[in-house]
Amino acid sequence: MPADIQADVQQTVEARPDIVRTISLPHKSVLGRDVPALEISHHVRDNDGRPVFLLMGGIHANEWPGVEVATEFAMDLAEQDGRDPRITALLDRVRVIILPVVNPDGYEVSRGGRIPDKRKNCDPTCGTAVDPDTGSDSAGVDLNRNFGVNWGGVGSGGDKADGDYRGPKPFSEPETQNIRDLVTGRQVTVLVGLHTYGDMNLRPPGQNASPLTPDEAVYAELGDQMAQANGYPSKLSRDLYETSGTAEEWSYHTTGGLGFETELAGETNHGPFTTSVLDQYHGEREALLRDAEAAGNPRYHSRITGTAHGTLELSKPGLHSTMTADGPFTWDVNPSIRPGTDGRNIQESWTLTCSGRTVPVTVGRGETTTVSC
Incomplete structure (x- = not known):
């Protein structure tokens, strides 16, 4: 630099x-x-x-x-x-x-x-x-x-x-x-x-x-x-x-x-x-x-909420992020439904890993979904 x-x-x-x-x-x-x-x-x-x-x-x-x-x-x-x-x-x-x-x-x-x-x-x-x-x-x-x-x-x-x-x-x-x-x-x-x-x-x-x-x-x-x-x-x-x-x-x-x-x-x-x-x-x-x-405005992205303890992982092919929760959590994320280059949305789901198990999460822009971990 x-x-x-x-x-x-x-x-x-x-x-x-x-x-x-x-x-x-x-x-x-x-x-x-x-x-x-x-x-x-x-x-x-x-x-x-x-x-x-x-x-x-x-x-x-x-x-x-x-x-x-x-x-x-x-x-x-x-x-x-x-x-x-x-x-x-x-x-x-x-x-x-x-x-x-x-x-x-x-x-x-x-x-x-x-x-x-x-x-x-x-x-x-x-x-x-x-x-x-x-x-x-x-x-x-x-x-x-x-x-x-x-x-x-x-x-x-x-x-x-x-x-x-x-x-x-x-x-x-x-x-x-x-x-x-x-x-x-x-x-x-x-x-x-x-x-x-x-x-x-x-x-x-x-x-x-x-x-x-x-x-x-x-x-x-x-x-x-x-x-x-x-x-x-x-x-x-x-x-x-x-x-x-x-x-x-x-x-x-x-x-x-x-x-x-x-x-x-x-x-x-x-x-x-x-x-x-x-x-x-x-x-x-x-x-x-x-x-x-x-x-930071959830109108422009998505949210996943729930209750968990420990490290949570969120992934799709080529994408992977983590957060740490200790009780109720809110995770501000990008939509699982991905915008295609052809002008149409592609229906995809996140894979959320929490408490030793995986949960599919489908959420669109401006939406909040609650998961059970």
Whole structure:
């Protein structure tokens, strides 16, 4: 992680160790860097059933403002807890995980000035050959085309030299593997990726040929709430341009958690700090608070209640999370009924393991079901 961002992260952890902890993600970057995230919540070390809001910055190396906004939001939450009643209440209900820099290798090359317009991650040749016309290099993979839903589709390149090169296979890169493991091991009910620049709040689908999602009404509702806060219009992702293999679309179709991409305002990917970050932070802060509150609102996800003692496990193929209960419990989870890419819901059930036995749990968005353990 770049030194300035690392210093801010460390300062936040040291100032509020009671509510902030560092999560060391399992995969180092291509060039061997650690990729830490911050978890911010009351009772941050408890394994309870609260939902997760995940905020990510810096998946594209040259989009510096997203890194700054994500880091500032983490510091803001930690500083205002106990002072701002809204933030204090939020951290009671929701676990906020912030990954400031998804792509630390590329960000270091871009922010350090070697290749300011570098977009992709790195490979061992990173920064050794710069295209004089584009100011970029061909090394690496566009991480936001490397996820496992609609991978290889329209709006992603198949040639290594392409600026949106999708990689040789889904999740070929350690940086996208980190997000995959983070999301599939938790109940991430709302996910937001910060990008520049487009002045939009974007939701799936990313392809002109794809139907609207089964949750279009809910998606549009929350997107409109974001738009009221940050002033960027709420649109379908394909309204900006077509994309495939993105983090937000993968997360939604894999887990049912609502995934958004916010394109911050600007005229370049990394304009002056004042206009790119400071001038728009107030509005974006409000949008992110609304996103985090939506992550804790059971209208947007599902709930499982019951009484149990010990560790509970919830799983579907590719998904697995746990919580610890000691009596009556409420587990905020994503729906078992999964949204398909064809615009229809897929009828699936969670498998809940408790008290040494398994219980199938079928629950839709906005529903609560009670189980007997």
